[in-house]
Amino acid sequence: MIEGTPLRADARRNRARILDAAEAVFAEFGPRGSTEEVARRAGVAIGTVFRHFPTKDDLLAAIMKQLLTQLVEDADQRDLFDFLTHMVAQAAAKKTVVDLLAGSGVDIRLPAAVNQLEDAVDRLLHKARAAGDVAATVRLPEVMALLAALCQGALHGGWDEQLQTRTLAVIFAGLKRN
Known part of the structure; x- marks a missing residue:
């Protein structure tokens, strides 16, 4: 994602779902929480997670x-x-x-x-x-x-x-x- 570039509506929804899922995953699993589990719970592909959050x-x-x-x-x-x-x-x-x-x-x-x-x-x-x-x-x-x-x-x-x-x-x- 290019800094300062406005996100499309679907990208904003994906980002919000990813953040919500990540919060739940990390609260549940702590450091063992994975971005793969975040993607699964958010209902997006792992590439979508990394597009929004490279690390x-x-x-x-x-x-x-x-x-x-x-x-x-x-x-x-x-x-x-x-x-x-x-x-x-x-x-x-x-x-x-x-x-x-x-x-x-x-x-x-x-x-x-x-x-x-x-x-x-x-x-x-x-x-x-x-x-x-x-x-x-x-x-x-x-x-x-x-x-x-x-x-x-x-x-x-x-x-x-x-x-x-x-x-x-x-x-x-x-x-x-x-």
Whole structure:
């Protein structure tokens, strides 16, 4: 695929099916997940997978980019606290893909997607402060640092739903107005 070239409708559908299938395959099989299994589940030929994603690392990076894009879209439907909860849950759910990327040595830099996510969190923070739900002293860098720490926690062992709930409760209490 030539960078910047718009995809035909059928190619966009194939790409979406490949990404969905890849996410499921890697979640199920971890590093043993194969592009052949991705192609089978997506209902496309292996050549179609490689046309869109020349390497497994390209496929993993695309999954992460799609996740960040989806999180930005999700932010518009949520308040700050609900969004932070959702994002931590997504980090836990995508642990396998993140682990695979970390182990691959791929330098995954998605500055545009990360900047969009930061902008979305900033909008949510402004709304929460305006509504009086968050202390006026809370700033974006602190919220992003907390979010990064929460997501890191979700990516490491021992993070279950109860620990997630308790941890979020502590953080939310600290963000709220006194």
